[in-house]
Amino acid sequence: MPAEAPAQGLKMPSVLKFFSLVLIDDNTPHVARHPAIVYKTEKNTAIRSQMQYDQSDETVNGLPTENPWMQMNAAEDGFERPYLPHRRESNSIYRTPEHGYGSRDRLYDSLSPHKRKYSPSPDRRYYSPSREAEYPPRIPKLSPFEEKVESIPSLCDRRDPFVAQSPNLGAYRIDNDDDSDHTFVPFPALNNSYYPINTPKDYFDPFDYRYEEESRDDYDDTSSNVSVTSARQVRMVNGNLVLDCPVSDVLLNKYTTSLSEKDREFLFMRFQACTCQPADFVFRNFSLRQRFYSQPRSTEMMVVITMYNESDILLARTLKGVFKNIRHLYSLKHSSTWGPDAWQKVVVCVVSDGRTKIHPKAKALLGALGVYQEGFAKNRVNDDKVVSHIYEYTTMVGISKVAKDEIKLTTENQIPIQMVFCLKETNQKKINSHAWALEAFAPVLNPNVVVLVDVGTEPEGKALYKLWKAFKDPRVAGACGEIKASLGKNSRLLLNPLVAAQNFEYKISNILDKPTESVFGFVTVLPGAFSAYRYQALLGAPLQKYLKGEDLKRSNSGGIFNANMYLAEDRILCFELVAKQNCQWLLKYVNTAAAYTDVPEELHDFISQRRRWLNGSFFASIYSLFHFYKVWSTSHSVSRKILLHMQFLYQFINLLVSWFSLGSYFLVFRILTVYLAEPEADFAPGNVLSVFFLWLYLASIVTTFVLSFGNKPKGTKRFYLVIVAFFAILMVYMIFAAIFMAVKSIQKIMNEHAHNFSIKLIFTETRFRDLIVATTSTYALYFIGSFIFLDPYHMITSFVQYLLLSPAYINVLNIYAFCNIHDITWGTKGEDSENDLGVARVSKNTQDGELEIVIPTTKSQIDNAYVKMINELTTRVSEKEDKVNEEEEDAFYFAFIRSMTVLVWMITNFIVIALVTETGGLYQFTSDSTSSSSYLPNSRTSIFLTAILWIVAFMALFRFIGCCTYMVMKLVDWFKLRKFRNEYRTKGAAFSV
Structure with a gap:
């Protein structure tokens, strides 16, 4: 840019009203080299200070990215000699391939003989000799790599001056990136245009100043006029509704990188109305624009982010982590795969489960990034229902900071991010979202690695690279990293005992369980919140088995076993990968690749989450144990097969322990409490406390059973809270009893063997050996393993909380899970989409292969729609607890009354039995016998x-x-x-x- 131009950009009537002074190569014959244009700043005006031409009769052969048949198509229209604009006569019609194909008129992309000229050719009003001095010529760029491309002029300011001048983008403040690298070198504009597709009639084009003149005269800022849209005729692309939609100037003005007209991926958002199921995506001629660049792009990694109704804060947290990882890949200059073009090898795909379910602010955040625009989605295309709305855009807006109630965006030192946003019309659950990614988009992109991330999970800065690096081993089919509980700012969430307990659980799993499974080569579950798969390994039986849950959901067939098993479909996928016929795939755990995820902070949410996890893992474990013989059909070595069988044996033992955990815990409780009630324990309150805790224990178990059969945790929060609190108090008493027993046992042994005492004598005491030694050794292994991994902090901050809540893990969670194996919660059968978006259809105004559609087409509509969308985020309100509706409230109330009736009935009957038979520990108050046997008086x-x-x-x-x-x-x-x-x-x- 010339020195006279101000640093903040030029005030111009259009994005590139004066784009296209392109300097011709010195070696190009018969074409004069043109000097640079010097602009002076004026409101809505750019004055050409100096410009000199050498006239030439040389014709332009078209844009470098055009296909030859496009030039032939232009010739058919009578434009065989598209002269340079400065060479044309004043009364001639100017239609170059650049204007005809790279600008507003996209309908000539089809070879249909019925060509409709939706863009009237400029007349004297726009190209009169008196105006030629005011506007520089638009000269096609013949050699974009010779000199630095002119930075894009500022757009015509037609929106709120506050929006144009403020660093704020709606509620999102455009700020410096907190993690920005001051040595960061912005990426160069590649001018690698993809093949233009279908921009409708009279569409705003930032490169067409004729449109700018019209809209300046007709512009009306009133909301009534801005919202008015009219029907337009667009040509179908391969029988589908596919549109290139200009991005708002409000967003483009924030970019600091030089762009040219051929950088369409930054200037246009592509929209597709998909009318088929994921498996038919390619068959129905749908595609993604990565396949249409003049230099086709290969995708090394596809990051799939699944979401439902999560807030914009959770979505921003996930996107921030993913963006930072792509930035790290960009910085690997010495990598054979990554480096300056790394962003072109990564596609971020966001799949939202249900158009009416998505959080409005989450949708607004995607709009702020440029990958979503209102007004284009339709319910039907002719008679076909739209199944999903697909948006594609390459954004240069980054997320610099995510706080509890604030999101900061930045455009400073940002690299481009290729994004695909798939907004499903109806809620079909997470497995269907993965079907869209793996059956629809992956066959088009053909990535090497597919990374699955849940919204709310934030990968650390190098996590994706470390996961990807695991696939350097050609045997690795899948890998996962460490899932860490998100503890908030300054780890404040550790004050919540439930979060602290989950933090300890996650840590121990990543220290003891996952590494052990990785040694055998079979990680039983690669968590869907953060895992990666080799796409080629998924193809065939594993992917078919994984997506079978989608078919079961649609038909409600397969029985209760399969339905529960597919609640943990990721476990099924892991087993099928390792057991894939004639293959030797392994699964790996990468402890250095970490990601933070939100864990439930409320008890009822925690119980509901674990119900699905426990039931799914239980039935999936049974499936893998019953099908372990499939390992012998693989190409694994004999030693590997033996190791896998050892792991299956370990899983079988673990399954048995889990099955009998309810009874085992009660026996431990009873042994410890009865010991303190014995006279030899010399603990006076032990007798009373033993009976007291026994009755409360049984009452809590019965209450949990009754509530689990008839109530949702959300409707009985207080009851579950009281039960969990009781079990925590009970655990304190049990710990005291264990310590008391250990001390008494040691004292007894020392008194009996005062002269010949040795350590081995301690293990002769049965109860001490079986209870105390086994328990303490388990917890000691936790400490040792944590220190080996150099991560012992959770033992200090979370161990006690986990210890106190462990009885609730065994009793409450298991009981609720098994009492609700019938609850599959597919919840989608019979769900109809709303008819609130309109229809794109053939009408009397359309010709063959065309549709009539009502969409925003003017600059004011596009800008105001964008501003309206980001202003959705202006008022940040605190997230309120979801309130149940009246119908749910009545259902909760009736279920509560029913459960209380059953409880009163059961408890009163048990009291009668206990009083009459003196059972339930009452004999301890009346019997003089020290025997532990009961009797009937x-x-x-x-x-x-x-x-x-x-x-x-x-x-x-x-x-x-x-x-x-x-x-x-x-x-x-x-x-x-x-x-x-x-x-x-x-x-x-x-x-x-």
Whole structure:
């Protein structure tokens, strides 16, 4: 840019009203080299200070990225000699391939003989000699690599001046990147245009200043006029609705990188209305624009982000982490795969499950990035229902900071991010979202590695690279990293015992479980929140088996076993990969690749989440154990097969322990509490506390069963909170009992062997050896393993919380999970899409291969729609707890009354049994015997039996008396009726009944 131009950019009527002074190569014959244009700043005006031409008769052969048949198509229209604009006569019509194909008129991309000229050719109003001095010529760029491309002039300012001058983009503040590298070198503009597709009639084009002149005269800033849209005719692309939609100037003005007209991926968003299922995506001629660049791009990594109704904060957190990882790939200058062109090898695909379910602010965030625009989605294309709305854009807006209620965007030192946003019309659940990524988009992009990320999960800065590096081993089919619990700023969420317990659980799993499984080559579950797969390994049986859950969902077939098994479909996929026939795929754990994920902070959310996890993992484990023989059909070595069988044996033992965990924990509780109740323990309150805790334990178990059968955790939050709190108190007492027992046992042994004491004598005490030693060794291994991985902090900050909540893990979570194996929660059958978007259809105004569609087409509509969307985020309100509707509230209430009735009924009956038989520990108060055996007291039993028998007899007698009374009354009535008949007969009257 010339020195006279101000640093903040030029005030210009259009993005590139004066784009295209392109300097011709010195070696190009017969074409004069043109000097640079010097612009002076004026409001909505750019004045050409100096410009000199050498006239030339040389014709232009078209843009470098055009296909030859496009030039032939231009020739058919009578434009065989598209002269340079400065060479044309004043009365001639100017239509160059650049204007005809790279600008507003995209409908000539089709070879249809019915060509409609939606863009009227410029006349004298726009190209009169008097105006030529005011506008520099638009000269096609013949050699874009010779000199630095002119930076894009500022756009015409037609929006709110505050928006144009402020660094704020709606509620998102454009700020410096907190993590920016001051040595960062911005990427060069590649001028690698993709093949233009279908921009509708009278569409705003930043490179067509004729449009700018018209809109300046007709512009009206009122909301009533801005919202008005009219029907346009567009040509279908391969029978589908595919549009290139200009990006708003409000967004383009934020970019600091030099762009040219051929950098269409930054200037246009592509929209596709997909009318087929994922498996038919390619068959129905849908595609992605990575395949249409003049220099086709190969995709090394596809990052799939699945979302439902998560907030914009969670989405921004995930995107920020992914963007930072792509930036790291960009910085690997010495890598054979990555480096300055790394961003072209990564595609970020966001799949949202349900158009009406997506959080409005999350959709607005995607709009702020440029990968979404309102007004283009339609319910139908002719008679075909639209299944998903697909948006594609390469954004240069980064996310610099994500706080609890604030998101900061930045355009400083940002690299481009290729994004695909798939907005599914209806809610079809997560497995269907993965079907869109793996069955629809992956066959088009053909990535080497597919990374699966859930919204709310934020990968660390180098996590994606470290995961990708694991696939250097050609045997690796899948890999996962460490999932860390997101603890908030300054780890404040550790104050929540539930979050702290989950933090400890995640850490121990990543220290003991995952590394062990990785050694065997079979990681039982690569978490869907953050994992990666080799796409070629997925093809065939593993992908078919994985997506079978989608078919089961649609037909509700397969039985309860398969339905629960596919609640943990990622476990099925892992097994199928390792057991893939004639292959030797392995799964790997990469502990250095970490990602942070949100964990439930509320108890009811935690219980609901674990219900799906426990049921899914239980049935998936049974599936893998019953199909372990498939390993012998693989190409694994014999030693590997033996290792896998050892792992299957370990899984079987683990499954048995989990199955009997409920009873095992009760036995441990009973042994410890009864020990303190024995006289030899010399603990006075032990007798009372033993019975007290026993009754509360049984009451809590019964209550949990009843609530699990009939209530949702969301409707009985307080009951579950009380139960979990009781189990935590119970755990404290059990820990005390264990320590007390250990001390007493050691004292006893030392007293008995005062002269010949040795350590091995401690292990002769049965209860001490079986309970204390086994338990303490387990926790000691936790400490040792944590120090080996140089990550012991969770043992300090989270161990106690996990210890106190472990009884709830065993009792509450397992009971609720098994009591709800019937609850598959597909929840989508019969869901209909709303007809609120309109229809793109053939009409009387269209010709063959065309559609009539109502969409925003003017600059003011596009700009105002963008500003309106980002202003959705202006008011940041605190997230309120989801309130249940009236119908749900009534359902919760009725279920609560039912459960309380059942509980009162069960408890009162148990009290009667306990009082009569002195069971449930009551013998400990009345029996003088120190024996632990129970007995039935004859006196109370006799009294009870006598009372109950006389009550039963009385009730039988009462009913017998009633029966006899009934018969007597019936006999009396018969005599009365007989007497009445006789009286009438004596009088000669007829009697009838």
